[in-house]
Amino acid sequence: MITGKNYIGNQLSAKGSKTYKTFNPQLNSENKHVFTEATTVEIQEALSLATSAYKKFKDVSGQDKAEFLNAIADEILTLDDALIKAYCEESGLPEGRAKGERGRTVFQLHMFADLVKEGSWVEACIDTAVQNREPAPKPDLRKMLIPLGPVVVFGASNFPLAYSTAGGDTAAALAAGCPVIVKSHPMHAGTGELVASAIIKAAEKTGMPNGVFSNLNSSGIEVGSQLVKHPQVKAVGFTGSIKGGRALYDLASQRNEPIPVFAEMGSINPVIILPEALKVRLESIAKTYASSITLGTGQFCTNPGLILGIKGESLDKFIKNLSDEILKIEPTCMLHSNIAHAFEKNKSKALSESKVQVAANYDSDVPANYAKQTIATVNGQVFLENPTLHHEVFGPYSIVVQCDNEVQLKDIISKLEGQLTGTMIAEESETSKYSEVISALQNRVGRLIYNGVPTGVEVCPSMTHGGPYPASTDSRFTAVGIHSIKRWVRPFSYQDWPNSMLPNALKNENPLKITRLINNKQTKGSL
Amino acid sequence: MITGKNYIGNQLSAKGSKTYKTFNPQLNSENKHVFTEATTVEIQEALSLATSAYKKFKDVSGQDKAEFLNAIADEILTLDDALIKAYCEESGLPEGRAKGERGRTVFQLHMFADLVKEGSWVEACIDTAVQNREPAPKPDLRKMLIPLGPVVVFGASNFPLAYSTAGGDTAAALAAGCPVIVKSHPMHAGTGELVASAIIKAAEKTGMPNGVFSNLNSSGIEVGSQLVKHPQVKAVGFTGSIKGGRALYDLASQRNEPIPVFAEMGSINPVIILPEALKVRLESIAKTYASSITLGTGQFCTNPGLILGIKGESLDKFIKNLSDEILKIEPTCMLHSNIAHAFEKNKSKALSESKVQVAANYDSDVPANYAKQTIATVNGQVFLENPTLHHEVFGPYSIVVQCDNEVQLKDIISKLEGQLTGTMIAEESETSKYSEVISALQNRVGRLIYNGVPTGVEVCPSMTHGGPYPASTDSRFTAVGIHSIKRWVRPFSYQDWPNSMLPNALKNENPLKITRLINNKQTKGSL
Structure with missing residues (x-):
């Protein structure tokens, strides 16, 4: 059911007075639901929850994150006709497209679930100590990718599902271990709320910390710019126009602590x-x-x-x-x-x-x-x-x-x-x-x-969906495929850290049975 | 021999009138050599050469890039006492430190030579076509990392060799296939010129295109800011103060086409x-x-x-x-x-x-x-x-x-x-x-x-030398180790591209015998 409220973590909330409706372009008239824009207080609540959720979520196992992602996919499918109806009413797109895009969204969630369940995506590296090296002993060093922190996602007008609320940016960020705050796209706020409800249900069912996901309504630029400027936000994903993406990039790079913005923007292909x-x-x-x-x-x-x-x-x-x-x-x-x-x-x-x-x-x-x-x-x-x-x-x-x-x-x-x-x-x-x-x-x-056409962006490891500016704000990343997770993580090293205190990915015995680079050799073995 | 001139590609050049000297802190007096600051014309020449060199250099084989990098290491060693003398005179650091740092520099060059010679660093991915997939056929997609273009490197005051002219940033960028323009550090311009001469000799000996490397003198901020703002520059590496790094980051992010800046800055550890x-x-x-x-x-x-x-x-x-x-x-x-x-x-x-x-x-x-x-x-x-x-x-x-x-x-x-x-x-x-x-x-x-000390940055795959701002401008990268090459490359995909026209890394027959992800499985095999 569409309530028109924001999800501040697990709670529906509508403290504000500014409201708006979505539009049915086929009927050329407004849809009935009234959405309440998130207030500054609600934004802060969502971010406080995300920051505290991050402390737990960053260490959630790949297995448990996979269950969460798969549960999101299931809950999206459970929304069934209600979702397809909202999608069509808010986009003017036909039912076949809605179902196709839902399939892509669910596929992406399962793809990231498989990735984090298998676990090797963290690019674990181990270089063992050499005590008798001259002139100084070589320490034991171990490295893996860890999540950046809360990520703000701005969905696309033209993909209400696959590039929006539970789309590629969100799925990749959650897979990485980053809580997500979605700035809901005003053109499909109802579709967005339904998908948000699916994510919240999945988070509750799989025991994820409250604040791992929030969904904020906004018809203007104020909520988005407050989010991007907020010190508790650590990265931004955006799909849309050059003007919109560049504005967010500028806000993020002018912060005291600049943060990465991956904006996928326009292209004439x-x-x-x-x-x-x-x-x-x-x-x-x-x-x-x-x-x-x-x-x-x-x-x-x-x-x-x-x-x-x-x-x-x-x-x-x-x-x-x-x-x-x-x-x-x-x-x-x-x-x-x-x-x-x-x-x-x-x-x-x-x-x-x-x-x-x-x-x-x-x-x-x-x-x-x-x-x-x-x-x-x-x-x-x-x-x-x-x-x-x-x-x-x-x-x-x-x-x-x-x-x-x-x-x-x-x-x-x-x-x-x-x-x-x-x-x-x-x-x-x-x-x-x-x-x-x-x-x-x-x-x-x-x-x-x-000898093909550019339309059709295959979701697979070999896809690059991005490119030199202004196709994206950083050509070193892709928005589609498993490697899009790299936008939301950073390498982190442990030096001479006791084995018992290391994360599982870096322990001697390789309990996750992942592929690691040990002394410059790829192996699934233990030490 | 130190001439005080700039290297504009292979040519020594001193068109300007602004000059400066380096300083010997042990003697508390200026050193004798006079350095001529690069002019706007020389900056443009260096960049035009770099841009045209990029067109060839980006496709140079890993084997040939390895020879180039190894030759740089050899030429640096050939400089022998002249280099150590210049280093000590310009830094006040003792000879032992100079030799140690030279060893580290040479080690890094060999490390990147080994990396690109082996070749798997390009993270080649292949997803083969499925003609009969419903509702649409799956195309053949292949992805690899390619160089960004000309990179500007600002060396560190405190590491005249290992983090400067032929230091980690330069070695990683050249290994990636990016031409490098060094903005020489004014405190060790003589050391920088000697190392630049070694790089130029190595480039000539191994047949690299003219413009693959330039070295520009500068005692102020003008040359550096011209470089960072220049449309032909595609990325920036910097090691130094927060003030300096942030200024370059701001210039780069305010460009019409923003470019990545990896600045490794201050830390209290x-x-x-x-x-x-x-x-x-x-x-x-x-x-x-x-x-x-x-x-x-x-x-x-x-x-x-x-x-x-x-x-x-x-x-x-x-x-x-x-x-x-x-x-x-x-x-x-x-x-x-x-x-x-x-x-x-x-x-x-x-x-x-x-x-x-x-x-x-x-x-x-x-x-x-x-x-x-x-x-x-x-x-x-x-x-x-x-x-x-x-x-x-x-x-x-x-x-x-x-x-x-x-x-x-x-x-x-x-x-x-x-x-x-x-x-x-x-x-x-x-x-x-x-x-x-x-x-x-x-x-x-x-x-x-x-239970150790933070000083001592081991050069190995498991090292992260970087961190959240202001330790670096982008915590998603490291400045040290093989993975520092990722700062200078972007993923690139070929869809349904004929095998004969693909780069070797992506050809069916795997002529480079590198490890690739083929249909989601790591393999050194062919297709």
């Missing part, structure tokens, strides 16, 4: 289509990309917003095909009227830039908050010289850039801002001619895709 | 001495700590500047013993007259704080720039309430805090700023009583030491 590929399979590429550009109403951070080719007949024909294909697709609803308005505004701005041409623009009437998909074109030189065209237009929009030659193509790639992904559509025979373009593209992105 | 340990071995603890506090004239970032005990007869006796022992030690020279003056000033400030008592203060005459070692004492409540006493006094100084009980001890520990190390001097029988103190201490430090 350049796609390079090489001439031979167009010759061989123009139609299928056009069809695939028409679908990728409009998938989820173009509201993916990996949406292909920029397509680059070498100008000529083939590219002209491709633009025509892509335009025809994309206009066949039925428009769909955006997440919120604000997002639909921003799409129209940003698209109009791009299209009004000098020498930008419209190749396709869906022009039949659509219901309120539905997005009209659009393809623009521009020549290479114009694109190179106009940074406005490099900005993301969040929605079903892509611009095709007609480059003079591979030199200009390379030049454009080199001057792009950092991106989550870069894609090459090519025949293998032609790639060697473009090795410098590929090298330049690698320098600007977190993931390179060959 | 709390040492907790428990009552039973004092009963059993008071004299040896006092003797050991008198030596640790004065080691290297107290100019180590791991110097024990804060000793905490429970008040009483044993602690009084310990203070007396420690004072007697430390006064037996012959004063030694500080690195520079500026540092000697700062020590006197900071020490006087601490001693003049209310209710701080002097337990020992070396009061015989000493040569210029020699430091008079000092032990102060204060009670727990006063220390708790006076943040000035929590600041580092860089030099042979330590304050002993007499706590009322373990509750106050824990309270003090909890309120300390982040530290590189924390030490427990204890008998095993008494540690269980102090488990909350230990937990609080862990929360504030990067390394816990049992």
